[in-house]
Amino acid sequence: MKTKLFLIIYSAVSLLGLMMLLSRENVYVVGAIVLGVLLLGHRELWSLIRHRRMPVIDERVRENLSGAMKTTGIFFFIASIVLLIAGNFDVFKNISTSLIIAGQLVVVGFVYLLSYHYYDRVRPSLGTRAVRVLKVCLIVAGLSLSTAALSIVLHNFFSVWIKAEEGFFMILGLIVCPTALVLSLLAGFGVYLKGLGASFQQGDPS
Amino acid sequence: MKTRIKEYRARLGLTQEKLAAMVGVRRETIIFLEQGKYNPSLRLAWLIARSLGVSIEDIFTFEDEESAPV
Numbered sequence: 001m002k003t004k005l006f007l008i009i010y011s012a013v014s015l016l017g018l019m020m021l022l023s024r025e026n027v028y029v030v031g032a033i034v035l036g037v038l039l040l041g042h043r044e045l046w047s048l049i050r051h052r053r054m055p056v057i058d059e060r061v062r063e064n065l066s067g068a069m070k071t072t073g074i075f076f077f078i079a080s081i082v083l084l085i086a087g088n089f090d091v092f093k094n095i096s097t098s099l100i101i102a103g104q105l106v107v108v109g110f111v112y113l114l115s116y117h118y119y120d121r122v123r124p125s126l127g128t129r130a131v132r133v134l135k136v137c138l139i140v141a142g143l144s145l146s147t148a149a150l151s152i153v154l155h156n157f158f159s160v161w162i163k164a165e166e167g168f169f170m171i172l173g174l175i176v177c178p179t180a181l182v183l184s185l186l187a188g189f190g191v192y193l194k195g196l197g198a199s200f201q202q203g204d205p206s
Numbered sequence: 207m208k209t210r211i212k213e214y215r216a217r218l219g220l221t222q223e224k225l226a227a228m229v230g231v232r233r234e235t236i237i238f239l240e241q242g243k244y245n246p247s248l249r250l251a252w253l254i255a256r257s258l259g260v261s262i263e264d265i266f267t268f269e270d271e272e273s274a275p276v
Contacts, residue, residue, distance in 0.1 A: 058231035059247050060238070120234070124243040 028102035032109075039109035043116075061120075068116035075111045079104055114192070122195035130191055137188030141181055148177035208267040212240045214258040229253040 015037065019030050038045065047055035055061075083100060086092060092100055123131060151173030158166040215225055222236045229250065238244040239254075246254070246266075255262045 056226075056230070056232045058235055059250055060235045060244060061232065124238050124241075 026098040026102075028096075028098045029105070032102035032105035036105050036109040039113050042113060064116060064119040067119040068112055071115040072108060072112040076104075076108050079107065117196060118192065121199035122192055125199040126191070126195040130195065134188055134191045134195075137184045137191065140184035141188065144177040144180040144184065148173045148181070151177060207242050207245050208269055209239055209242055210265045210267075211236070211254060211258070214260055214265060218258065220258075225254070225257060228257045 015034070018033065043055050047053060057065075083092075083104060087100075122134075126134070151169040155166050155169035155173055158169065211225075215222070220228075222233050222240075226233045226236045230253075231250065235244065239246060251262050251266055255265055258265065
């Protein structure tokens with residue numbers, strides 16, 4: 001009990017110290033770190049508020065945590081590469097670096113939250129078909145995002161080459177791909193919410 | 207994987223919460239185990255069987271035609 005209390009106090013003091021050190025200029029990063037801590041520790045915080053004790057970590061939780069960490073790590077790696085490439089092409093020349101880092105940290109936190117609950121509740125509650133639909137939605141979203149980026153590059157290339165506004169890649173990159181991205185994300189989120197809702201209705205209290 | 211945890215648990219008058227506390231897992235783990243949506247480790251299977259006073263074979267049945275013994 002003393003160790004737990006010490007850890008909580010230590011974490012709070014460290015977080016406050018970090019906030020004080022960073023808050024002078026990088027206020028976005030501080031906000032992102034606080035939000036990230038809340039997202040990463042949502043299980044513990046929820047259990048402490050609801051049951052006044054730390055949550056049980058059993059083998060299933062360990063498997064889910066490891067799955068979520070893996071997914072989040074892969075996402076963080078890909079997002080970092082994309083941001084670095086985009087930064088090299090001066091895409092973010094009017095946006096401050098701290099805001100970009102903050103945005104990435106928050107998105108990574110949300111990816112962790114979504115993937116943890118996917119492994120913990122959504123996947124076991126959905127049927128094989130629904131899981132397949134969810135995977136297809138995510139693949140379509142990823143493909144449309146990369147195709148949109150590629151289309152813009154190809155549009156610029158062909159426009160310079162033919163010395164006129166190129167039409168096909170412009171429509172593909174600015175209308176078709178973003179629409180596919182939004183639709184697939186909405187459909188995927190719908191399936192996810194369906195699974196999450198079903199998981200809360202499962203299990204009798206007996 | 208088919209389980210008879212619910213049946214044996216009901217015989218002993220145990221709730222999911224109580225069984226979960228006995229074997230040191232979350233209630234959700236017991237729920238998914240009972241529904242056959244989670245394959246437990248050998249350790250957890252053994253702990254559950256011991257808590258219910260039966261053998262592992264009594265509560266877990268592996269359904270796979272290809273690997274079924276001839």
